[in-house]
Amino acid sequence: MVASPAPDLPSADPQQAPVRFGVVGAGFIARWFAEAVAQEPGAQIVAVTSARAERAAAFAREHGVDSSYASLTQMLQAHGPDSTQPVDVIYVGSPNSFHAEHTITALEAGFHVLVEKPFALTVAQAQAMAQAAREADRFLMEAWLSAHEPGVARLRETLPRMGRLRRAVLVKEQRSSRLDAYRAGKNPPAFDPAAGGGSLMDLAVYPVSLAIHLFGTPDRVTATGHLLDSGADSHGTVVLTYDHGESSGLEVVCTHSKTSPAGAGSFIASEQDALVMDDCQWPRRIELRGPAASDLSGEGDRGAARNGSRGAGPQARQDLSVDRHGPALGYELAEVCRLVRSGARGSSLHPVYASIAAVDVLAQARAQVGVRFPADECGQPR
Ligand SMILES: NC(=O)c1ccc[n+]([C@@H]2O[C@H](COP(=O)([O-])OP(=O)(O)OC[C@H]3O[C@@H](n4cnc5c(N)ncnc54)[C@H](OP(=O)(O)O)[C@@H]3O)[C@@H](O)[C@H]2O)c1
Numbered sequence: 001m002v003a004s005p006a007p008d009l010p011s012a013d014p015q016q017a018p019v020r021f022g023v024v025g026a027g028f029i030a031r032w033f034a035e036a037v038a039q040e041p042g043a044q045i046v047a048v049t050s051a052r053a054e055r056a057a058a059f060a061r062e063h064g065v066d067s068s069y070a071s072l073t074q075m076l077q078a079h080g081p082d083s084t085q086p087v088d089v090i091y092v093g094s095p096n097s098f099h100a101e102h103t104i105t106a107l108e109a110g111f112h113v114l115v116e117k118p119f120a121l122t123v124a125q126a127q128a129m130a131q132a133a134r135e136a137d138r139f140l141m142e143a144w145l146s147a148h149e150p151g152v153a154r155l156r157e158t159l160p161r162m163g164r165l166r167r168a169v170l171v172k173e174q175r176s177s178r179l180d181a182y183r184a185g186k187n188p189p190a191f192d193p194a195a196g197g198g199s200l201m202d203l204a205v206y207p208v209s210l211a212i213h214l215f216g217t218p219d220r221v222t223a224t225g226h227l228l229d230s231g232a233d234s235h236g237t238v239v240l241t242y243d244h245g246e247s248s249g250l251e252v253v254c255t256h257s258k259t260s261p262a263g264a265g266s267f268i269a270s271e272q273d274a275l276v277m278d279d280c281q282w283p284r285r286i287e288l289r290g291p292a293a294s295d296l297s298g299e300g301d302r303g304a305a306r307n308g309s310r311g312a313g314p315q316a317r318q319d320l321s322v323d324r325h326g327p328a329l330g331y332e333l334a335e336v337c338r339l340v341r342s343g344a345r346g347s348s349l350h351p352v353y354a355s356i357a358a359v360d361v362l363a364q365a366r367a368q369v370g371v372r373f374p375a376d377e378c379g380q381p382r
Helices: 028-039 053-063 072-078 096-108 123-136 150-162 179-183 199-215 300-307 330-341 352-369 374-378
Strands: 019-024 043-049 067-069 089-092 112-116 140-143 165-173 220-227 233-241 251-257 266-270 274-277 286-289 317-319
Touching (some): 019 028, 019 072, 019 096, 028 330, 043 072, 089 096, 096 112, 096 374, 123 140, 123 352, 140 330, 140 352, 150 199, 150 266, 150 286, 165 199, 199 220, 199 233, 199 251, 220 352, 233 352
Parallel strands (some): 043 067, 089 112
Antiparallel strands (some): 233 251, 266 274, 274 286
């Protein structure tokens, strides 16, 4: 363990301060993370650890990382604030079942943490992670990238124009690249309950988190799904019902699958308008349909041309598509660097309580579908 917490980053020129990462895991998402770091000014990966030391070493060679380690503890000990190469933030990109353990270990050692989605497997784990961040007075955020995407910002801006919301259908369905390995008798974490895998934790987390982000915590959760022989779920539906507050009367249908591709996009509808998007993880093609899409400026055709709308009344359409640039994790990483440089302890856009709420919804859904993880049995926070 590292004895003293990492000092806050220098405040003299906060825009330029380096943000130095230690990476846990050397798999698919760690590669995406390295690609984003390579393009983010001031960001740098100083060290990496993985389950197999040789995988960590290979990742270090491939991405120009100076140091690799056989364990997280070794990495933390070597990169404390008084070391020659201090690390500021630990990026947890290990399988789902390790998120709580790796996050708490890093926080207790005095490091800030960015942890991949899903935040945790159980509410007990999620609450223990939040408590560890509070006690260590360190930054903690779940890497649910959607919160920082320009397309989700566009949804946030547009929803208030639509009036009371009634229905949303949020689709996250993509055939897993690990499905063939699973069918061939291997045991990839993505389909292994012992690793916290399955469609609810890996994919339903996107629509469920988006619903919580946009509409708040639902009052009721109703889930159905299908189990594979491994005990992980392959696909299913989670219905979120809002009975109280601003979202009262809204029903959100979250569909998810790791065994079939998506055949449709997502939408959010009020009584008169529908906001249609291509993908609920990172919306890019977005269109508002209905009266709210009509010219808002009162300038007739000229105003309509300016805001990209056409038609009138129920037939009106407004193209609200966004361009996104750069690597997949680029927007999220830029925000983490900004927050850590500013001394923040979390993100107001994606606060830890929203991550805990998503874990709670997914745990309720798992209980209804019959997906059990070892972490459910022991009740331990790690
Ligand atoms: N944000 C996104 O868009 C996104 C996309 C995909 C995945 N994810 C999330 O990222 C996480 C990893 O997914 P992935 O697809 O990258 O999986 P992956 O390709 O299987 O990689 C997982 C990595 O974790 C390492 N690992 C396993 N146990 C470990 C331990 N005890 N300590 C340290 N490292 C350990 C593995 O080590 P070895 O290679 O050494 O065996 C492997 O390198 C999951 O939580 C997943 O939900 C997020």
